[in-house]
Amino acid sequence: MNKMATSHVNVPGEPTETGTALLETATGTIQGFQPINNIHQHLCAFHFYAHDMTRQVEAHHFCGHLNEDVRQCLIYDSPNKDARLIGIEYIVVESLFLTLPDDEKPLWHSHEFEVKGGYLFMPGVPGIVERQDLKQVCKTYGKVIHFWQVDRGDPLPLGIPQIMMALTRPGQLDENIAKDVEKRFGVSFEEQREQRKDLSGPDHGIHPLANAAGRGLKTELREVDIPPATSMPRVFV
Amino acid sequence: MHGIAHVSESTDYERTPPLTVWNTGKDDISLISIQKSFKEAPRYSCYHKKGQKKGYKGIHSVPYLNRSMASSDKKSGPTPAIGPGSTLPGKPTTLGSKLIESGAMMLQSMAPVRQMNLHACTFALYGHDLSRQIETHHFIQRINQDFLQCAVFDSDKPSARLIGVEYIVSDNIFETLPSEEQKLWHSHAYEIKTGLWTLPGMPELLQDPEHKSLTKTYGKFWCTWQVDRGDRLPLGAPSLMMSAQAVDIARVNPELVKRRDRKYGVSRGDAKESRVEMAEPEWINPNADYWKQHGKGFAIDVVPVEMKSSGALI
Numbered sequence: 318m319n320k321m322a323t324s325h326v327n328v329p330g331e332p333t334e335t336g337t338a339l340l341e342t343a344t345g346t347i348q349g350f351q352p353i354n355n356i357h358q359h360l361c362a363f364h365f366y367a368h369d370m371t372r373q374v375e376a377h378h379f380c381g382h383l384n385e386d387v388r389q390c391l392i393y394d395s396p397n398k399d400a401r402l403i404g405i406e407y408i409v410v411e412s413l414f415l416t417l418p419d420d421e422k423p424l425w426h427s428h429e430f431e432v433k434g435g436y437l438f439m440p441g442v443p444g445i446v447e448r449q450d451l452k453q454v455c456k457t458y459g460k461v462i463h464f465w466q467v468d469r470g471d472p473l474p475l476g477i478p479q480i481m482m483a484l485t486r487p488g489q490l491d492e493n494i495a496k497d498v499e500k501r502f503g504v505s506f507e508e509q510r511e512q513r514k515d516l517s518g519p520d521h522g523i524h525p526l527a528n529a530a531g532r533g534l535k536t537e538l539r540e541v542d543i544p545p546a547t548s549m550p551r552v553f554v
Numbered sequence: 555m556h557g558i559a560h561v562s563e564s565t566d567y568e569r570t571p572p573l574t575v576w577n578t579g580k581d582d583i584s585l586i587s588i589q590k591s592f593k594e595a596p597r598y599s600c601y602h603k604k605g606q607k608k609g610y611k612g613i614h615s616v617p618y619l620n621r622s623m624a625s626s627d628k629k630s631g632p633t634p635a636i637g638p639g640s641t642l643p644g645k646p647t648t649l650g651s652k653l654i655e656s657g658a659m660m661l662q663s664m665a666p667v668r669q670m671n672l673h674a675c676t677f678a679l680y681g682h683d684l685s686r687q688i689e690t691h692h693f694i695q696r697i698n699q700d701f702l703q704c705a706v707f708d709s710d711k712p713s714a715r716l717i718g719v720e721y722i723v724s725d726n727i728f729e730t731l732p733s734e735e736q737k738l739w740h741s742h743a744y745e746i747k748t749g750l751w752t753l754p755g756m757p758e759l760l761q762d763p764e765h766k767s768l769t770k771t772y773g774k775f776w777c778t779w780q781v782d783r784g785d786r787l788p789l790g791a792p793s794l795m796m797s798a799q800a801v802d803i804a805r806v807n808p809e810l811v812k813r814r815d816r817k818y819g820v821s822r823g824d825a826k827e828s829r830v831e832m833a834e835p836e837w838i839n840p841n842a843d844y845w846k847q848h849g850k851g852f853a854i855d856v857v858p859v860e861m862k863s864s865g866a867l868i
Contacts, residue, residue, distance in 0.1 A: 329727060330700030340763050341696060345671030348755045352707040352714035353670055353693050357655035359662045370863040379667045382651055386644025387787070389716040391705050393666040400666040402695070402703040402719060405778050407788050413643055416634035420623035421789050424856060441662045450654045462778055462792055464719055473701070474721045475735055477854060478776050478792040489863075533861030536791060540850045541627055541682045543803070 328401070329472055355381040358450075359396060361502065362437040363490055364404075364461055364481035367534035373491050374468050374481070375498055376461075378406055386410040388457075394467045396440060403474075404463035404481070411519040414458040414527070422526035423534065425458045426483045429518030435509025436484055436495075440502050444512055455516045458527060459483065480534050485523075626793040627682040627853035635787045642715070643786050669695040672764070673710065675814060676751040677806045678775060681794035682851040684803050688782050689814050692720060699767075700724035708781050710754065718795070720775035728772045728839060736841035738852070739772040740797040743835050750798055750806060754818045770835040772842050773797065791854040799843055 360378040365371075377400065380390040388408040393400035414425060431437040432455040439447045461481040465474035484490055499505055630636065634643070672694040680686040691714065692704040702722040707714035723731075728739065745751045746769050753761045775795040779788035798806045814820070845851050 328697050328701050329730075330698035330724065333696055333699050336763055337696065337699065337767060340760070341671045343760065344673070344753060344756060344764075348673040348753065349710060350670065350673060350693060351710055351712045352691065352716070353667055353705070355712050355714075356664060356667050358658045359664060368859050368861065370861055377666070379664060382647045382655070383642055383713065383715065384644045385647045385651060387642060391667060391716070396663065396665060398665045398669055399697075401697075402666070402705065405716060405719060407716075407778075409787060410644070413635075413787060416643070417787065418630040418633045418635065418789070420630055421635070423858075424624055424791075439658060439662070442658055443661075446654065446657050449650070450658075453651075460788060462776075464721070464776055473723070473727070473731075474774065475731075477738070478778075480791075480856060529858070529861075533859040534856055535859045537855045537857055539625075539853045539855055541853050543682075543684060543845050543849055543851050 327472070352381075356391065357381055358439065359441070360390070360437060360439055360454075361396070361498070362431055363484060363494065363498075364392075364463065365483075365489070366463075367480040367482045367529055369533070370482075370489060371491075372468055373494055374403075374463070375494065376404070376406075376481075380406075380408070386413055392461070392463070394465075401465055401467060403465040403467055404461060406459050406461045408454070408457050408459045410453075410457055411521065414519075414524065415521075419526060422524060423529045423532070424480055425460045426528045427485065427519065427523045428454055428457050428459060428483065429523060430486065431484045433510065433513050433516055433518070434484065434487070435504075435506035435513060436490060438502070438504055438509065440504075444509070448513065448516070451513065452516055456519045458519075458524075477536050477538050480529075480536060482528060482534075485528050623856055623858075624790045625853055625855045626791040628790070629783065630789060635789060636784045637786050638784060640781045640784050640786050642713075667705075670705065671695070673754060674704075674751055675710070675754050675818065676745055677798055677810065677814075678777070678795040679798060679804060679806075680777070680780075680851075681796045681845070682853045684796060684845070684851070686782060687798075687806050687810060688717075689810060690717070694722075700727045702771075706775065706777075708779075715779055715781055717779040717781060718775060718777040718792070720773050720795075722768070722771050722773045724767075725770045725772070725835065725839075728842070733841050736772075736839060737844040738794060739774045739842045740795075741799075741835075741838045741842045742771050742773055742797060743769050743838060744800050745798045748798075749820065750811065752818065752820050772839070791856045794852045794854065796843065796845065796851070799846060801846060804846075 356379045358380045360380060362376055362378065363373055364376045365373045377393045377396045378390040379393065380388050382388050386409060390406040391402060392404035392406055394403050432451050463479045463481050465471060466476065466479065495506065670693040674692040674694060676690055676692065678688055678690050691707045691710045694702050694704045696702045700723060704720040704722065705716060706718040706720055708717050728736065746765050753764065776792040777795050778792045779785060780790065780793060798804055840847055
């Protein structure tokens with residue numbers, strides 16, 4: 318059973334004290350935030366857990382280019398000020414995806430279906446501009462990890478990280494979630510599908526190992542022995 | 555456990571995945587993969603022959619997935635995605651992309667990311683290998699007096715790589731967590747009191763009030779990109795990180811600290827003096843910094859399972 322992604326569970330804790338708030342206003346003005354300022358784009362899409370397609374999450378990506386071929390995104394559960402930081406996505410072009418070890422490729426998913434299907438969109442941006450970028454995104458692969466399972470009502474980020482996947486076929490996305498997002502953002506996935514007919518996916522097709530090679534994936538925690546102390550910690554400079 | 559439905563070309567293949575060698579050519583990818591060592595491994599390759607449809611040939615079965623592939627504490631075999639200095643692969647951002655971004659910036663509200671108003675620089679240790687230590691840049695948003703969420707980067711420059719997320723909770727909140735959960739968290743008192751944690755650009759005195767409230771907190775930090783071991787792209791399962799502690803194997807390499815302090819004009823003397831006065835937390839929960847009492851760290855494995863679904867699969 319899916320909860321609507323906008324379940325308003327409050328994060329436990331006391332309201333921020335005035336002193337703290339004032340100080341953080343100061344730091345906000347004085348310090349530098351260049352990595353954050355590199356984030357220029359808001360994308361909305363849907364993720365599901367790599368071991369459970371029935372658990373689906375509305376994911377708001379705030380993305381920046383590291384270069385033309387690699388993007389990195391912070392994922393929040395809403396586009397609002399009180400949004401919770403729930404995950405990370407990395408996006409790479411096909412040629413870089415192909416350099417990944419075979420062990421790694423299953424953790425990545427293709428974007429072709431969700432872009433062509435109209436499910437991935439840039440809120441507030443007119444279609445014609447949006448499509449300029451989606452033309453590129455359509456050919457990329459992404460890796461998504463979520464740390465906070467807001468869809469099951471967790472008030473805090475509990476447990477271990479979850480590998481997430483993206484839509485790859487019709488019939489996967491929960492109807493209610495779809496309608497809710499369409500309504501709140503004033504979009505129509507069907508309309509978008511029409512407009513995006515000329516977009517195409519990766520040049521070599523979707524790699525058979527991507528999207529967990531059609532299987533499910535789960536993360537597990539394992540205890541390891543800590544290596545004994547050396548005289549000086551190693552540093553890879 | 556592997557799922558082979560039907561193999562069209564070869565017959566059985568060995569339990570380990572094929573070794574692939576990439577030939578990326580000059581501008582475009584020609585022959586993608588060559589099987590070596592495993593004669594009967596499944597093959598997929600892509601050819602740029604004229605008139606021939608591009609695509610992956612030779613696989614008609616569900617590809618084999620390794621049990622516990624991509625573990626956070628294991629390094630992959632040789633691949634172009636790993637290299638000295640972890641230099642980022644790929645082409646420089648094009649003007650076209652920058653224009654799209656400017657357009658987006660004007661039309662979209664970036665409200666969630668605008669909430670981060672605190673930049674802290676500190677050091678983190680890999681939970682499965684405390685001798686591997688990295689300088690981290692936390693960009694922090696306070697949700698309330700007891701909870702903060704941080705985007706963690708490997709530097710504070712525009713080229714900084716997003717390497718993970720840390721959540722910080724007060725001791726009050728921490729005590730409400732089940733012990734299985736507490737094992738994944740680390741304490742902050744030591745790194746703050748010793749000045750490892752600093753707020754770049756802020757005079758030490760102004761940093762005090764923030765540090766007073768943070769000394770008693772606990773953090774949970776997942777690292778998604780192990781840049782210090784040469785990963786040019788984010789590989790593997792996320793890694794649990796730990797904090798420096800007053801124990802030999804968890805002290806940060808002084809060279810790392812010196813280099814950071816020089817960069818930001820942090821004077822060791824200043825930091826330690828004003829912070830020595832800060833109240834020590836009376837008690838640090840022994841479930842945090844799990845390795846201290848138990849000599850064990852944590853790693854994350856990714857394992858193949860049956861997907862729970864209601865309908866169409868991939």
